[in-house]
Amino acid sequence: MPLTAWRLRLLMISLLTVSFLGALDHTVVATSLATIAGDLGAVQQMSWVLVSYTLASTVMLPVLGKLGDLLGVRLIFLASLVLFLVASLCCGLAQDITQLAIARVAQGIGSAGLHLMPQTIVGTVVPPRERPRVLSIIGAAFPVAILVGPLLGGVITDAWGWRWVFWINIPVGLIALALAVIAVPHVPGHSGRRFDIAGAVVLGISVTALVLGASWASADRWVIGVPVIVAAAVAAVALAVFILIEVRVSEPLVPLRHFANRTILICIVLSTVIGVGLFSVVSYVPTFVQMAYRTSATVSGLVPIATVFGMLVSTLFTGWLASRSGRYRMFPIVGTALAAGGLLIMAFLPPGLPLWAPMVAMALVGVGTGAFMNILVAVAQSAAPRSDTGSVTATVSLVRQVGSTTATAIVGGVIGAGVALGLPAGLDAATLTPAVVHASSAAVQAQVAELYTAVLSPIFIGLAIAYAVGIVAALLLPNRRLSDHFEPEPVPTAESATV
Template sequence: MVATSLATIAGDLGAVQQMSWVIVSYTLASTVMLPVLGKLGDLLGARLIFLSSLVLFLVASLFCGFAQDITQLAIARIAQGIGSAGLHLMPQTIVGTVVAPRERPRVLSVIGAAFPVAILVGPLLGGVITDAWGWRWVFWINIPVGLIALALAVIAVPRVAGHRGRTFDVAGAIILGVSVTALVLAASWASSGGWTVTAPVVVAGLIALGALAVFIIVERRVSEPLVPLRHFADRTILICIVLSTVIGVGLFSVVSYVPTFIQMAYRTSVTVSGLVPIATVFGMLVSTLVTGALASRSGRYRPFPIIGTALAAAGLLVMAFLPPGLPLWVPMATMFVVGVGTGAFMNILVAVAQSAAPHGDTGSVTATVSLVRQVGSTTATAIVGGVIGAGVALGLPSDLDAATLTPAVVHASSAAVQTEVAALYSAVLAPIFIGLAIAYSIGIVAAVLLPHRRLSDHLELEPVPTVESAVV
C-alpha cells in the first residue's frame, strides 16, 4: 500500500529525493528487530510480544498519518517496522509453542497465505485509498483493522509462558543490529547508485563483516546467546536456514524487476506487465495452502522442498531462454511454476525448524529462518538491480539515454529500436535467471540432505521453570 502511494507522499512532503527512506527505515527496523523480538518471545512469552507489537504498530500508524515532513515520517516508520517484525514473527512462534508439530504446516500455511494475498491486494488498495481519501489514510486504515485484531488477540491468543532465569543477550543484539544495519545500507546505497563501488558502500560492507565476526565470537561465549549457534550444528535447522536463504535470493530478489523486463522485452503497458508477478504470487498462494495441508495429513515434509526447489529452478531456467515477443501467457505460466515451487516449502520450513529446536528456542529459531530470508532478499535485490542497470546502460542504442529510459520512451521509438531494446533486456536478464536457477539448484541439494523424519503428533514441552506473560 505504501509503495503505491510513495510518489504522492514524497511530493506532498516536498521530499522526492529522500522518499526512499520511507521504505528503507521500515525495512531496516523490521529486519534488525527480528532476532531481538524472537529472543524476547522466548524469555517473556510470545503473547506479550505479539500484543505489544500490535499496539506499537497501531500507534506508529497514527503518527505516520500525522507526519508533517519526511523526518517525522521516517521516525514513525521505524516504530512501525519494529511493530511489523513482531506481527510477522510472533504468530509463527505462538503456533510453534501451542500447536503439535504435525499440525503446524497446515496452520502456518494459512497464516503464510496472508503474504501473497497482501502482495496481490495491497498495491491496488493503496492506490484506491490514496486517490479517494489521501495518502495519510494509507496508514490510518491500519487503526480500525488493527483494533479488531487486538480485541480478537486478547480473547483468542493463549498465554504462552516465558522462561525464568534466562538473561537477554544485550551485547549480541547491539552487535548483530550494527551488522545487519550496515549490510542493508550497503545494499541500498549500492542499488541506488547502479551498483557503483563507492566509499560508503565499502565502509558499510566492512563494518557488516567485522561486526558479524565479533557477533560470532560473542555468541560462543555468552550463556544465553541471541542466535544460538547450536542451531547451525543441527542438520535439519541448518538446511532450513539454507533453504530460506534460497527463497530470499532466488525469488524475492527478481520479482521486483520482472514487470520492467516484461514491459521492455514484451512491449506491454505497465498495467499488463503486472500480470506476471501476480501469476507468481498466485502460484505461491495456491501451493502454500495445498502443501501445508498435505504435510499435516501425512506428517512427512521432505518431498515438498525437493519438488519445490526443482520446480522453481526449472521455471527460472526456462525464463532465461524465452525469446522476446512470445505471447504474454508464456512468461506468466513459467513464473506461476516458480511461485508454485517456492510456495511448496516456504512455510513448511518454519514448522520443520521449530520441530528440530528445543522448545525454549522456538522464537529464536523462527526469527533466524526469517532473518536470513530477508537479508538474502535485500542483498540479492541490490545485486540484481545493479547488474540490470549496468548491462542495459552498456548495450543501449546510442540515441537512448539510460538515465531517462522508461517504457514510454521505448514504446515511442521506432520498431527497430524497440526490437533492439527487447533483445537487450532478454540478454541482460538471461544470466540473472540462470544464476537464480543455480541458487534453487543448491536448494535441491540441501533439500535432499534433509533427514527422513515425520512431524510428531504430540506437543512436547520442556520441564523448565516458567513465568506467565503479562497482558498488555
Template structure:
C-alpha cells in the first residue's frame, strides 16, 4: 500500500518524537555528569558514563542498519525503542558506576536505532524528491536537543535528582511507542539471508580499538604507551580482516560496492568532514571563550547556541529548497565554503573582541554544516539499491561518528598539551579553571587569553582545511536531480498486518 498524506504526517510526528528522545538523552546527561559521579563515588571514572554510551551507539550503527534491511526497519525500530526504555529504567536504578556504564551500553545500542531507523523508514516510503524536506524535519531533533538538553538536565537534576534524567524517558517513551506502533508501517525485509556475524565482530573490534587508542593517546598527552600501541595494532588487523570478510560474504554488513559508487562515496566523505570539522570542536568552544574572552560559563554558552541555531535554521530551509527543486549539488558546495570561512575567521580573531564576533563566525559554521548535513542522507539513499537503504544510511552515519569521536580526542589532547606548555608559571595546568583565571591578575588573564588563542588558532585552521577537502569533494559530486518517480517498498498498515 501507499501511505496516505494523513498517515505520512502521523508517521513524521512519531519519528520526530522518537528521534528527539534519543538525541535529548545524550545532552541531558552531560549537564548532570558531575552530580552522578559524585553521588556514586566515581569521579575518576566519570567519563565512562559518556564513553560507554557513545561507543556502543557507534559500533552498533552498521549492525542495526543491516538488520533493518534484513528484518524490516519497523521491527528493528520498535525493538530499539523498547531496549532504550528498559535501559533508561536500569540507568536510574544503578547503585555504582559499573551498573550505570553497563546500562548506558544498552541505552547506547537502543539510541543508535532511534537515530538510524527513522531515516531508513523515510528512505523506504518517501519519494527521493521529498526526502530532503522530511529528513530535515526529523534531523531538526538533534540541534533542538543540543539547545534545550543542558538546561533541562540541570533543572531535572536540581529539582528531582539525577536519576530522573533517565526515568523521564519512560513516560515520554511509552507515549512515543504507542504512537509508533500505530504510525510506522510494516516494510518487507529480505528474510532468509544470513547475517554477517564475522563482519559485525571485526568491524566492532576495529572501531572500539580505534576510539580507545585515540582517547588514551590524548589523555596521556600523546605519549606512546603499550596499551595505545596494542589498540592501534588491533584496530589495523581487525579492519583488514573486516575488508577481507566483506569481499567474500554473500550478504556483507557494509557492502563495499557503496564505495565504488561516486555519489555515495562523496556523501561518505562529506559526512566525515562534518564529524571532523564541526562536532570535534564544538565541545571545546565554551572553554575557549571563557579563557580568551574572559566571560562567565553562562555567557560562553551563547557561542555554541549560535552555532546550533544556525544549523537548525539552515537544515530546515535547505531541505525545503532541495525538495522543491530536486537539485542537491549546490548545497554541499555552498555549505562547506561557508563553514570553512567561519573556521578561518575563528582562527585569526584577536582576543578581546566583542562576543558577537565569534558568535557570528561559529553561526556561519553552523549554517554551512546544516546546509547539507541531512541532504547527504537523501542523496546516498537515492543512489543505493532499495535493498541497501539501511546499510547505506548506517555507513554515512558511522563515518561521521568515527570522525567526530576520533577528532574530538585528538583536539582535546592538542589543547591540553598546548595550554600546559604555554601557561605562565603562576598557574598550574592541572588545576586550571575559568574561575582561577578570572581571579588572577590582569596580566595573567591576558597571558592565558593569548595562550588559548595561539593554541586554538592552528586547530581552527586544520578544521577549515577539513572543510576545504569537503569543498573539493562537493565539486566532484555528480550533477543531477532527485527523482519524483518512486515505487515504495511493500508496506502494510500495522493494524492490517496484525489482523
C-alpha cells in the first residue's frame, strides 16, 4: 500500500537519521583511535578496533538482507538499531582492548542493519520510480558523515573524552528509534521460507579470510607470507563450497539467479567498481597531497573534501533527475566516464601544481561516482522479485564493501613497497611522515614529491581502468524506464528485469 505524503516524509527523516548515525560512527571513531589505544594501553592492537567492526558489518550484510526478506524489514531494522545502541554503551564502558573489540563486533552487526535496512525499506514501500530520489536523500548521509565525522570525533574526544565518541550515539539513536517505531510500516516477511544457515556460515568464513588476508598483506607491504597464503586458500575454498550450497538449497542466502539477470549483474559490477575505484584510494589521497604538493595535513584535507562534496551534490541531483524522468541508463554511463577521466588527470598531474588541480580532478571522481551510486540500488531492486528485495540490496552492498576492503589493502601495500624502495638516502620508510619530509632540504622534498607521483600514477591509471570497465558495463544496461507503480511479483527468469 502506498504511503501518504506525510508518512513518507516522516519515514525519510527517520531513515536519514539512522543512516547518518551508522555512517558517522566509523569516521568519528577513526579520529579518536590513537587516544583510545593509548588510554587502554593497547597501541599495537588498536587496529582491531576498526577491523572487528568492519568484519562484522561486512559478514552480516547478506545475513540481515535475507532475514529482512524472511521476517520483515521493520523487525530487522528496529533490532539492528537497538543492538547498535546497546553496543555503543558497552564500547564506552570497555576497560580493555578485548572488551572494546567484542563490543565493536556487536556494534558492527548493528551498523550493517543501519546501512542496509533503510535501503531495503525504501525498496519495499516506495514505488520504483520514486526510489532514486528517496535513496539519494538517505544516501547523502554517507558523504556528510565523511565531511563532519573527523572534526566531530576530534572535538568530542578533546572536550569530553573518547568514551563519549560512542555514548553520543545513544541520545541521537533513541530519537531515531522513536521516529522509526512510528514511521516504518509493518511489511510482512515470508516466514514460511527456510534460512540458509550453512550458506551464511561458509560465506562468513570466506569473507573473513579474504579481509584478514588482505589486511595482513597490506601490513607487511604486500609480502606474501604463510598467513596470507592460508587466508587466500581458505577464502577460495569457502567461496567454492558456498556456491555449491547455494545451488542446492531451496532458499539460498544469495540467490544465484540474480547473476543470471543482466540488469542485476551489471548493478553488482558497477557497485564493485565504486568500491575498487574510489573507496580504495580516497584515504591515501591526503598523504599523497602532503608529500607531492608539500602541504600541511589541514590543507591536504581539501582534496578529499572536494571529492565528497562533489559526490554529495551529484547524488542528490541525479536522484531527482532519475525519479523525474524514470530513465536511469545515462547516469552510470556518464558517471563512470567522469570518474575515469578524473583519475586519469590525477595520474598525469606533475608535482608542484597549485592545489586546485588535484581538487578539481578528485571532484570529478566524486561527481561521477555520486551520479549512479544510489541509482543502481534502485535499479537492482526493481529488477528483482519483491520477495528478494533484502537479498539483492545486500548483495550490491556486499560486493562494494569487499571490493573496497580488498583494493584498499592492495593499494596500501603497493604504496608502502614503492615508497620504501625509492626513498632518498637518510630517510627511513618506517618513520617517514610529512613532518619529517617538510623538515628536510628542498632537494629531498622534491625527490619525495617525484617518488610519490611515480608510485601513485600507475595506481590512478589502474583505478581509471576499473571505471572504464564500469563504462562498458553501463553501456550494457537495458534502456528501460522505472515503473510508477509496484510491479506484480515476477517469475524469476534470466531476464526478469522489467523495470
